[in-house]
Amino acid sequence: MGTRSWWGWGWAENAFPDAECAALGALIPGLPDAPLPVPSVPDLPAARVTPPASLAPIISDAPDERAAHALGKAYRDVVRALHGTFGSAPDVVARPRTEQDVVDVLDWAGPAGVVVVPFGGGSSVVGGVEYRGEAPWLSLDLTALDRVLEIDRTSRAARVQAGALGPVLEDQLRPHGLTLRHFPQSFEFSTLGGWLATRAGGHYATLHTHIDDFVESLRVVTPIGVNESWRLPGSGAGPSPDRLFLGSEGTLGVITEAWMRLQDRPVHKASASVTFPSFEAGLDAVRVLAQSGLNPSNCRLLDPGEAGFSGAGGSTTLVLGFESAAVPVDSRLAEAVALTRDHGGTPTPERGTSSPADAWRAAFLRMPYQRDALARMSAIVETFETACTWDVLPTLYNAVRTEIGAAIERVTGSPGIINCRLTHAYPDGAAPYFTVIAAARRGSELAMWDEIKSASMTLLTHHKATITHHHAIGRDHRPAYDNQRPTPFTRALTTTKQTLDPHNILNPGTLID
Numbered sequence: 001m002g003t004r005s006w007w008g009w010g011w012a013e014n015a016f017p018d019a020e021c022a023a024l025g026a027l028i029p030g031l032p033d034a035p036l037p038v039p040s041v042p043d044l045p046a047a048r049v050t051p052p053a054s055l056a057p058i059i060s061d062a063p064d065e066r067a068a069h070a071l072g073k074a075y076r077d078v079v080r081a082l083h084g085t086f087g088s089a090p091d092v093v094a095r096p097r098t099e100q101d102v103v104d105v106l107d108w109a110g111p112a113g114v115v116v117v118p119f120g121g122g123s124s125v126v127g128g129v130e131y132r133g134e135a136p137w138l139s140l141d142l143t144a145l146d147r148v149l150e151i152d153r154t155s156r157a158a159r160v161q162a163g164a165l166g167p168v169l170e171d172q173l174r175p176h177g178l179t180l181r182h183f184p185q186s187f188e189f190s191t192l193g194g195w196l197a198t199r200a201g202g203h204y205a206t207l208h209t210h211i212d213d214f215v216e217s218l219r220v221v222t223p224i225g226v227n228e229s230w231r232l233p234g235s236g237a238g239p240s241p242d243r244l245f246l247g248s249e250g251t252l253g254v255i256t257e258a259w260m261r262l263q264d265r266p267v268h269k270a271s272a273s274v275t276f277p278s279f280e281a282g283l284d285a286v287r288v289l290a291q292s293g294l295n296p297s298n299c300r301l302l303d304p305g306e307a308g309f310s311g312a313g314g315s316t317t318l319v320l321g322f323e324s325a326a327v328p329v330d331s332r333l334a335e336a337v338a339l340t341r342d343h344g345g346t347p348t349p350e351r352g353t354s355s356p357a358d359a360w361r362a363a364f365l366r367m368p369y370q371r372d373a374l375a376r377m378s379a380i381v382e383t384f385e386t387a388c389t390w391d392v393l394p395t396l397y398n399a400v401r402t403e404i405g406a407a408i409e410r411v412t413g414s415p416g417i418i419n420c421r422l423t424h425a426y427p428d429g430a431a432p433y434f435t436v437i438a439a440a441r442r443g444s445e446l447a448m449w450d451e452i453k454s455a456s457m458t459l460l461t462h463h464k465a466t467i468t469h470h471h472a473i474g475r476d477h478r479p480a481y482d483n484q485r486p487t488p489f490t491r492a493l494t495t496t497k498q499t500l501d502p503h504n505i506l507n508p509g510t511l512i513d
């Protein structure tokens with residue numbers, strides 16, 4: 001345990017020291033010699049609201065609390081914090097200790113016209129936990145609601161409060177030999193409620209790709225009452241009430257509890273890495289694997305740039321893994337590796353900690369701290385992700401590299417880097433995840449990134465690739481989501497929002513108007 005960074009990723013103690021920022025920055029031509037200083041908590045205007053005395057025990061207007069709840073953890077959030085230019089901090093932060101506290105906050109905020117932005121771990125990368133309007137606003141931090149309340153061993157499910165951070169949740173399941181096994185890269189600093197509200201993607205590359213797949217039922221506090229669905233293993237009873245709230249990003253209600261499907265802890269694991277002569281050959285191999293029914297738990301294809309950057313070598317590399325609580329998985333791994341050979345795959349022997357798979361895993365966890373270090377050096381370091389069908393994927397990959405490459409050069413004056421990995425694979429398509437690294441002009445980092453991001457949204461829309469496979473919509477993805485969403489559905493969603501949130505206080509500006 002350490003001190004949570006108010007401006008950057010994770011623990012403040014893990015942030016790169018100045019010298020390491022500079023050393024990292026020296027790898028990218030065109031960056032300044034010294035990092036921007038670690039920012040101090042800024043002076044904030046006085047809070048514009050006074051919640052009723054009954055809420056006082058759960059309310060804080062301390063500047064460090066307000067600053068830590070003002071932004072998410074996208075690159076543009078880090079840059080705004082570094083330059084002290086974030087628009088508005090919440091007037092107050094509330095930390096409910098019970099579901100009734102949540103009800104009380106909403107009951108007060110609606111008639112008082114106070115905007116409420118639910119806040120889990122605050123790891124949003126799409127502007128999901130900030131507010132860009134004029135009204136006074138409250139950040140509703142749910143992390144005190146973090147208990148596993150009930151375990152049904154027979155059905156292998158648990159009732160969990162939504163504010164549980166990943167490790168807090170797994171720590172409570174471990175003594176029962178159970179696990180949710182939903183491991184997004186942000187696992188340590190994101191919550192069950194945040195995962196549900198954004199339809200997060202976990203470490204499973206196939207089969208259970210999204211948190212949705214583990215949901216049995218949800219309990220949601222809306223401004224007009226509590227919505228609780230029945231626990232069911234499956235149901236054909238009309239449109240699913242859970243589906244309405246999964247991905248609702250705090251706009252329709254506050255998720256307070258969920259019954260989640262659990263798993264026994266895996267005891268059988270096997271992994272391998274396979275290299276390919278080209279990214280296209282790797283794509284063919286992953287498609288065949290995704291259509292084979294072998295269902296690897298890990299199936300990340302790294303293009304040569306991504307493989308090189310994460311220390312897994314400089315060739316297209318597939319990081320492949322299988323796990324099971326019940327049966328050995330070595331034969332499934334062997335079958336999977338055999339399938340890749342038909343597409344030019346060459347297995348790389350696992351060699352303890354030095355294998356490409358291990359190198360990639362270690363780099364994966366270090367990446368967010370590295371991102372912050374490079375942001376302090378005024379580099380652009382950000383990702384965008386999507387999903388599309390296999391017939392479109394090679395064209396999309398090449399278009400991103402060519403057109404976004406050109407946009408980076410136009411905006412920054414130098415070519416920059418675009419790397420790609422496939423994070424999730426389906427029988428009919430996959431989710432490519434792109435990383436952009438380039439030298440920005442100090443002071444113009446945000447404007448430059450916004451222009452590149454805008455080009456990426458236009459390109460994805462043109463190819464009918466989704467604006468997000470698992471990063472959500474928030475405020476930043478609105479332009480592309482507005483194009484992607486069918487018109488009758490927009491009208492239905494708008495009417496639903498008006499019904500559930502009649503004062504329009506819940507996270508306005510996110511998802512829909």
Ligand SMILES: Cc1cc2nc3c(=O)[nH]c(=O)nc-3n(C[C@H](O)[C@H](O)[C@H](O)COP(=O)(O)OP(=O)(O)OC[C@H]3O[C@@H](n4cnc5c(N)ncnc54)[C@H](O)[C@@H]3O)c2cc1C
Pocket residue numbers: 009072073074117118119120121122123124125128129142162163183184185186189190191192193194195196197198199200201202248249250251253254255256368470471472474507510
């Ligand atoms: C370094 C890094 C790595 C990441 N890796 C992944 C990844 O591997 N997979 C992935 O899917 N995402 C990833 N993300 C994005 C982010 O972690 C996810 O969107 C995550 O699900 C957010 O959870 P959170 O608890 O931090 O939610 P927050 O960021 O606090 O909130 C996200 C949204 O959900 C709403 N919300 C939060 N809690 C509730 C609730 N209880 N009820 C209603 N609404 C609520 C908020 O209002 C907001 O709109 C990553 C982000 C970073 C910075």
